[in-house]
Amino acid sequence: MRPLTAFAVNPTDVRFETQEEAEKVILFLRQHFIVNIPWMLITFFLFITPTVIFPRLFHAVSLNLMLPTPYYAIGTIFWYLATFGFALASFIGWFFNIYIVTDERIVDIDFLYLLYKKFSEAELAKIQDIHYTSGGILATIFNYGDVVVETAGEAPNIIFEAIPFPEKVVETIRELTESEEAESI
Amino acid sequence: MTPTVIPAVALMTLKILGIVGLCIYTVFAGVLVRQEQLMAHVLEEQFQPIIRMFILVHLVASLLLLICAIILL
Numbered sequence: 001m002r003p004l005t006a007f008a009v010n011p012t013d014v015r016f017e018t019q020e021e022a023e024k025v026i027l028f029l030r031q032h033f034i035v036n037i038p039w040m041l042i043t044f045f046l047f048i049t050p051t052v053i054f055p056r057l058f059h060a061v062s063l064n065l066m067l068p069t070p071y072y073a074i075g076t077i078f079w080y081l082a083t084f085g086f087a088l089a090s091f092i093g094w095f096f097n098i099y100i101v102t103d104e105r106i107v108d109i110d111f112l113y114l115l116y117k118k119f120s121e122a123e124l125a126k127i128q129d130i131h132y133t134s135g136g137i138l139a140t141i142f143n144y145g146d147v148v149v150e151t152a153g154e155a156p157n158i159i160f161e162a163i164p165f166p167e168k169v170v171e172t173i174r175e176l177t178e179s180e181e182a183e184s185i
Numbered sequence: 186m187t188p189t190v191i192p193a194v195a196l197m198t199l200k201i202l203g204i205v206g207l208c209i210y211t212v213f214a215g216v217l218v219r220q221e222q223l224m225a226h227v228l229e230e231q232f233q234p235i236i237r238m239f240i241l242v243h244l245v246a247s248l249l250l251l252i253c254a255i256i257l258l
Contacts, residue, residue: 003231004232016229066191068196074254075203078210078250081243085214088240092221111224115220
């Protein structure tokens with residue numbers, strides 16, 4: 001599997017927490033890489049701020065503070081370190097927000113706000129309906145969308161957000177559920 | 186344009202705020218390390234050692250900056 005891939009079919013080098021020995025990963029998904037563009041732009045803006053924006057801003061408001069040199073040095077290094085930290089946290093938020101389809105179930109692993117982890121799963125036999133929505137200019141150009149998996153009982157629906165090739169995902173899950181139903185008959 | 190000289194009390198306040206801010210930031214860097222460990226436990230993938238390296242570099246840089254701030258400011 002390619003590093004940073006958002007769509008992998010039958011990946012051999014991926015394992016997840018509760019995967020059983022005989023369980024085979026059919027699809028490995030992340031949100032489309034395009035969803036990273038907003039935080040990348042913010043990072044770029046933060047990166048150029050000390051050299052491009054601050055001097056112009058201070059000049060515009062006629063601010064000429066006489067701070068000791070260590071304050072400038074520590075402040076500048078901290079600014080770049082915090083920018084790096086922001087990019088890193090945003091990246092790992094995308095990297096570890098994954099969706100997995102196995103030959104037995106579908107799994108949604110979310111890490112939110114660094115401290116909150118959500119692990120949802122639904123057995124293929126319990127899937128009642130599956131559909132996808134794709135809308136907007138970017139989603140049309142880059143072919144990504146949300147796949148909604150409705151499950152039986154009280155289990156909450158699982159939503160694969162902004163994943164690439166949603167139609168292929170729906171088709172694959174549908175084939176898996178049909179073969180699961182055929183096995184159970 | 187005449188430079189504005191900052192009074193000593195303001196500098197001391199700035200120093201304390203800066204060090205407290207860096208302490209909080211270092212805790213955030215530590216949380217990132219812990220979070221990566223938890224994530225690595227949930228998902229095993231090839232690219233993880235590279236992310237781990239970046240996160241550890243970030244933590245070490247935060248600690249070094251905190252020490253530098255305590256010494257230099």
